[in-house]
Amino acid sequence: MSSTTADIENGPAEPLPIATASEARLFWIRFCRHRLAVVGLAVTLLLYLIAIFAEPIAPFDPNHSSARLVYHPPQAIHWLDNGSLRPYVLAFRLQRDPVTLAATYVPDPHRKVYLGLWVKGDRYDLWGLFPGDHHLFGPVDARQPVFLFGADRLGRDMLSRIVYGARASLSIGIVGVTCSLLLGIVFGGISGYFGGRIDWAVQRVIEFIISLPTIPIWLALAAALPKRWSPLTTYFCITLIISLIGWTELARVVRGRFLAIRSETYVTAAWLDGCSQPRIIFRHMLPSLTSHIIASVTLAIPLMILAETALSFLGIGLQPPAISWGALLKEAQDVNSLAEAPWLLLPGVAVAITVLALNFLGDGLRDAADPHAH
Amino acid sequence: MARFIIRRLLGMIPFILLVSFTVFVLIKLPPGDFVSNYAANLSASGETVNQATLIQMRQEFGLNAPFLVQYWHWIWGVLHGNFGYSFKWQQPVGSLIGERLGLTLILSVSALLFTWAVALPIGVLSAVRRYSIADYLVTFVSFLGLSVPGFLLGLVLMYIGVTVFGENLGGLFSPQYLNAPWSLGRVIDLMRHLWIPMVILGIQGSASLIRIMRANLIDQLHQPYVDTARAKGLRETTLLVRYPIRVALNPFVSTLGWVLPNLVSGSVILSIVLNLPTAGPMLFDALLAQDQFLAGAFLLMLCALTVIGTLLSDILLALLDPRIRVQ
Amino acid sequence: MRPTRMPTDSDAAAPLLELHELRTVFPLGQGRVLKAVDGVSFTLLAGRTLCIVGESGSGKSITARSIMQIVGPPGRIAGGEIIYRPYPGRAPIDIARLHPRGTVMRAIRGRDIAMIFQEPMTSLSPIHRIGWQIGEPLLAHRLADRKAAHQQAIELLRQVEIPNPETAVDRYPFEFSGGMRQRAMIAMALACGPKILIADEPTTALDVTTQAEVLRLLTRLQHEDGLALLFITHDMGVVAQIADDVLVMHQGQIVEHGPVERIFHDPQHPYTQRLLDASKKLGMAAPPARPVVIAQQPLLQVRGVTLTYPVQTSLFRRPQVPPPAVRDVSFDLYEGENLGIVGESGSGKTSLGNCLIRILQPGTGQILYRRHDGTDMDLVALDRQALRQVHREIRMVFQDPFASLNPRMTVARVIGEPLLVNGVLSGPALSQRVAELLAQVGLPRDAGQRYPHAFSGGQRQRIVIARALALNPRLIIADEATSALDVTLRGQILDLLLELQRSRGLSFVLISHDLGVIRYFCNRIAVMYRGEIVEIGGADEICFNPRQPYTQALLAAVPEADPRRRNLLHAA
Secondary structure, eight states, rough: EEEEEEEHHSSSOOOHHHTTHHHHHHHHHHHHHHHHHHHHHHHHHHHHHHHHHHHHHHSTTOOOGGGGTOOOOEEEEEEETTTTEEEEEEEEEEEEEOOOOEEEEEEEEEEEEEEEEEEEEEEEEEETTEEEEEEEESSSSSSSSOOOOOOOOTTBHHHHHHHHHHHHHHHHHHHHHHHHHHHHHHHHHHHHHHHHHHHHHHHHHHHHHHHHHHHHHHHHHHHTTTTTTTHHHHHHHHHHHHHHHHHHHHHHHHHHHHHHHHTSHHHHHHHHOOOHHHIIIIIIIIHHHHHHHHHHHHHHHHHHHHHHHHHHHTTSOOOTTTHHHHHHHGHHHHHHHHHOOOOOOOHHHHHHHHHHHHHHHHHHHHHHHHGGGG | OHHHHHHHHHHHHHHHHHHHHHHHHHHHHHSSSSSHHHHHHHHHTTTTOOHHHHHHHHHHTTTSSSSHHHHHHHHHHHHOOOEEEEEEEEEEEEHHHHHHHHHHHHHHHHHHHHHHHHHHHHHHHHHHHSSHHHHHHHHHHHHHHHSSOHHHHHHHHHIIIIIIIIOOOOOSSOOTTTOOOOOOHHHHHHHHHHHHHHHOOOOOOHHHHHHHHHHHHHHHTHHHHHHHHTTOOOOHHHHHIIIIIHHHHHHHHHHHHOOOOOHHHHHHHHHHHTTOOHHHHHHHHHHHHHHHHHHHHHHHHHHHHHHHHHHHHHHHHHHOOOHOOOO | OOOOOOHHHHHSSSEEEEEEEEEEEEETTTEEEEEEOOOOEEEETTEEEEEEEEOOSSSSHHHHHHHHHHOOOOEEEEEEEEEEEEESOOOOOGGGSTTSSHHHHHBBBBBTTEOOSSOHHHSSSSTSHHHHHHHHHHHHHHHOHHHHHHHHHHHHHTTTTOOOOHHHHHHHHGGHHHHEEEEHHHHHTTTTOSSSSEEEEETTTTTTHHHHHHHHHHHHHHHHOOEEEEEEEEHHHHHHOOSEEEEEEEETTTEEEEEHHHHSSSSSHHHHHHHHHHHHHHHHTOOOOOOOOSSSSSEEEEEEEOOOOOOOOOOSSOOOOOOSSSEEEEEEEEEEEEEEEEEEOOOTHHHHHHTTTOOOOOOOEEEEEEEETSOEEEGGGGOHHHHHTTTEEEEOOOOOOSSOOOTTSSSHHHHHHHHHHHTTTHHHHHHHHHHHHHHTTTOGGGGGGGGGSOOOOHHHHHHHHHHHHHTOEEEEEEETTTSEEEEEEEEHHHHHHHHHHHHHTTTEEEEEOOOHHHHHHEEEEEEEEETEEEEEEEEEHHHOOOOHHHHHHHHHSOEEEEEEOOOTTOOO
16 A cells, blocks of 8 residues: 555554564563562472472481480571581580479580581482482481471471472362362353353352352361371362362353453454354463463462361371371470470461462462453 | 342342251261261270160161251251250250350451451552552562461460460450350450450451452542542542542452351361360361261351351442442 | 623633643653653633644643643653633632642632543442532532532533433432433533533544534533633544634644634644545545445345344343344345445444344344355355355454454464465465455555554554455455544545455445445445434435435534534534
8 A cells, every 4th residue: 555554554663572472472571570470480489399309308208206306496507617618507415404304405516417418318219219318408427317497296307397298288289279270161161151041050059159168168078088098098088179169269260251252352253254163262262261260270279278288287188197288287286385396387387488479479470461450 | 128138038048958958968978977986986995885875876866867857857957946966065056056156256257347447448558559668568468468377377376375475375265254154344355365366367358358459449540530530629538538449349348248258267277276165166076076966057057157248248239339229 | 609601802812721832741661751742832712612633642631631630640741831810810820830639729620620521431430429429529619518519410400401400410320321421521510610621522432413412512501601611532523513723733742723714724734634634535525435336236135134132031030121223124235335334322233234244143034145156045044054154255344453353363363264264275375365465455564473462453454354355255344444443544444445345346334323434435325223224325315315304313413524514503
């Protein structure tokens, strides 16, 4: 056409990288603007790395108990040894108060236990498959115990137990949310796609489930699990229970987005182009759904983690010998034990950090998925 | 308006019936029953178990009847105000749950009011002063509130109580008032103890409400009617309160529908940790011991509380929003 | 009470508002700044109407908001003066120096200078009663107490011609129609008897007949009170009808200003010329560009089509059956001709278009489509498979160029999609064809790798047209294809469509509310009102010799872009 057309019509001059940036790239650019969300992403990835490689990362075997080291307090790391960088901790010894006969741990300044990276220590089988005995960090002399986070009532290293606990707690988050997602997509998708009576029925079921108070229902379901079952079966059942209640929120999101996208003009245009229904759903509608679903899923994981922690804490979730943060916190339930060893609360800090990081991440994903919402 | 309420009430009835059926299924879910549980405990502690006694107990408690018959007996009794008999406590359930449910309600409602009292002004401040230091601070703190489990806060509090103050901060009453009849002194004692679990529960709830209020208000602040109000020459605070905040109040109030159930349900775990004489600890014990009528009564009443919460939220919303009323 | 002042000679000469080099900027981050208003100066006189006209992005709205000091952050007034002279004897006030939330500015807003906005639905609070909102400025400026304000609100509603003001005053905005809401806004603005009324596109969102009524109301009230009216619009026709003086703005600057006669009949600046040409081109007096050669066989025969939207049933309420959206519509479309369907909102024209292409299923009736081989098929009765075949020959161009393109697909994929899914082309042959289509609609070759968000509204509409052409259709249904575009672009898009029609032998059904566009483009026009075709005939016949009263009213309401022919204000 004539050049005047181009003159009048040139919209805002978009640089080529932005103009050819796909929606996925734009999503990433929008996400990176939220600094807290990026921090959340980094922390989450770090936590999952720790959970995956728990065996070499934990300095000790989490089940190694020692009657002499019951409720050993945490040992502080001293970084400089006579001016050079050689981190060490001071070994503690038991000292009895002559009057009250109460035993307390005091640090012994003459016994230094040096720490190192990639040291040889307790044997393990990575994922039950690969034997090894090197740990990311730990005492240079493997026979010396080091308790950076203290020890519990059986003398077991809290740091190692917390690292192993990450595996159970975080994986329940992922598995649970996968189940919820499947249920949510199926029901939400069916509800949004068919509409009419089916939609009405599914909506009423969802409302019913949402209106039930979750924790009493969980208690009832979890208490119904036979105690005889193996930890693995219990694990899966707990995951299933938690995800059964949580899928409703995902189903609502899926249905809501589905309905919103379906009424978009470009979907009608695709139908007029001659696209088949599956093609419309998978190539035209699904990409829009994906970013919202990712955001909702990420925000659902912390709820699962909190739920498992609560149930295990009460004794009806994962139970010893299984190690999860909730099960670890059960030890802290008795106030007298807690008074003696406040470091028993540290798994709670781990829970809080995980949930916080996931919430920041999920919030950032949600903002990036729908920039017009705010 | 009255028609609206009646319609909703009528719609609730089949709902509650369905809930009661679900509850009954839940409490019958564990294998065995109270008698088998009792027998297992007996043999675990080394005592002998008399089979004849067991059979007689089963007969007495009506545990032999088919499922639906048991359900029917139960729900019929409930509708007449008879909640059944607690096997463990050897008392009618009604006398056990009354005060505990009442305290649960008091705790939940006060936590709700606390949540609203905190979330409303902070959410408004955060939205109006967007991207300021205050906003970031509030966002961070509310995230913190979302992340730390309530029972953990309870534990920390108990720890502080024992080590710093040397006393047990749990419970809702001082020892001398625990089983005393109601009096002004007891009420005051309750208030003094109530604020700790109220604050803990409230912090959890306010985190998400702050963010909801903030998001809704930000949406409203950019609406054209706010400009119209400004163009009339109104003072800024007046127009903010009268228009966008008032409009954003509607979705905020409608959150009552799920905030109250969450608080009721959250109070269950917190009560177990802090040893509060509310529904939570007794329900938990009843579930573990398969004391089915006691557990069933608690579950049913807790569910009923949440359903009532949803109803109240709908009514409140209809009162506040003419668009719903005039339809 | 609201003072009624007859304009005296000295008033008429007194400048109420003087702007000197006003600059309003929006910081864009990273040191960049958007100069929304860039050195604007003009004078507003009492008793006269000044129209600011410009396209989107010209800065006219921001200028108005700067005068009221309601430019929201991060925007701010960066320089210049806004001198307000309330009375000849009193000291003038520089509004630009005032704090936006200070007492002095608040006293001026609403009381001395009032403003009405474009969207009456969202500009009124949804949960406060109309009477309260109208009376509020009186309370805010302490000119009346509650009871008096309520009485005054009723009186004001009467003056803006809202029926039954005593009951209307207790209603909520959502209970009124668009035109009534705008009248209520006017009442609200005039409550305190201001000297200046700023109107920011108040009729853009209204139907043309409602627009005519509101314009008449505004000019009447202005004459009665001696107000200075600052009217912002993009519609040259409206300017011609009501303005005394005109300001033309483009990209934040005034390119021309002067009395309305001179602007329209002796414009100096090329941009003004362009605006005038664009609106005159689609005006009633201009020569049309519609096609000349038309075949005698009907392409489409529509008989008795009726469509009723299903109503939401609930368990307890009795379902009320709504009136049909399309009611017993029948017409013929001949091959090679352009048929225009014109009507206001709620007339059913969009629903009819959706029925023709079977996005919606009509309840009764037939739509007979003559295929290439001469056979007829009834579109209403077709199944999905056969419909797919028909959709290769009948295509649609939508109204909203932003919503009808999938933001996640490149332009090349969007245009190529119909070719791909119908198995017509693939691979390099497909890319070649896409490039050809892009060239035909006047877009550069490399546009294919970009995403829709990189293009302007007019360019996106071209992409939509390219997609519609991909399968070599015989009929294109264009539903308000130009309504979302600026006036200068409309003529270009219409010319593009006509050129494509000449080279490919297409037929068009153009649906629009804009009679000028329809007259320019179409051979025959069907006028719709409340679901029925009220009148149908040749374009010139309908436009110059309408028989039905509704068509006559519609035509009488179209503002002509000629200040010497002020049809609007003198109509009955």
